[in-house]
Amino acid sequence: MHLAAIDYMANNGDSFLHRARPLTKVVISFLFLISLVISNHLYKAAVLLVVTIILIFLSKVNIRQILHLAAYPLVFSLIFAFIRMQQSWVLGVLVLMKALGAALNMLLLLATTPYTDLFGLLSFFLPSVIVDVFLFTYRSLFILLEKLENMVKNIRLRGGFHPSRLFFNLKNLAGAVGVMTIHAFDMSERLYRIYSLRGYEGKIPIDNEWQPPSLADGLLFLFALIVLTGVLIPWNI
């Protein structure tokens, strides 16, 4: 899933995007996303895609891993692109560009913003219990993924996987998933006890104090606004 790699990039990266305020980055990402969604011309989508790629290069994140993750939505969008290509090839390519651009945009946000900051911003419009659900989900995912990797290794070592025996594999897979689910529920009980001891009452305190935007934030915001305006203007090309 590359989640650990993305998390590492977000917490240890050093670029102007990593230093920018999380709120600024979220706003810019949404402006870019809106621009992509509403752009109905190939050249506009291409410009947005190029701008996103340039921002990825400037943010000094691991491009190979970002592109690997962006390949999934690109593959899934192929079917819709082929359908649209029956009407016009431009529409098909537009679908691909939108899918890739939006995925890269979201991945750039996740790779330059620590998840606590990102989920913390959700508390502006979502109840604290839902924000906590996000934080617990994300945290539990790392722990359970490690458990799954060990479990799959154990199954293979003990001869529980044969490429040609589908039902045998499914039965073992179901057993592994069952064991992991029980582990997971035990983990949730452990989390409950740990957080109760720490005085958890249904709201994890996240530092969400309002900080005045810096010059870099202002420039980034202005840049995103210019891009959105550029998409809205009908150019005679």
Add this chain to the structure above:
Amino acid sequence: MSHIHLPDGVISPVWWVTAWIICLLLILFFARRLKKGGDIRRKIPFIGVVGALMLIFMSIPLGFIPVHLSLAVLCGILAGPELGFTAVFAVNTILSLMGHGGFTTIGLNALIMGGEAVLGSLIFKNLSRRLDALASSVIANIIALALSTALMVLVVSSAVGLTHALPIHDSEGAVENIRFLSLAGWGAVYLIIVLGIITESFITGLIVRFFSKVRPDLLNSAIKN
């Protein structure tokens, strides 16, 4: 199973904006009930873990079948309809941040997959009074998946006009004389969907049977809730 990997910009804004509004209203409603229901300190880590499990189940490949598991019904059975839906919303948001499905389609995905969890949970609860856990979970899974997949196909079809993908849509009568099994267009789609539903139901049934042997308390509390 019915997770839509639709990218941003494909679905009409009417669909995704409406879905986002309904989804947010439901989430606000469930959050309020969660707060009022008590024992919030236990429930929130539990939903988090259920969400993480769903994300992991989705990453398990199914070999030659080109779909992935979600086990949303299983999560609905174990966590209950409200907590299951909340977990589904968190899962879809995290997935969209990683580029799996568009951000604009979070609402649609959450409603379809969350509906699967809610429906599966309710059917299982009712059936388990008369049938054993294995049969109840398989039947609940098949019904919930069939309905949610039909909804997903409806959304995709109305949004992108899937009829254009059919080999016969603009050549009426061209394939009238075919007398053998044709696995093209909708035939192939139906086959993949049915295989996906059967596989997910089979695995859910096996997991529930495993629970009934190892931790029957998990199923008993799910039936009571």
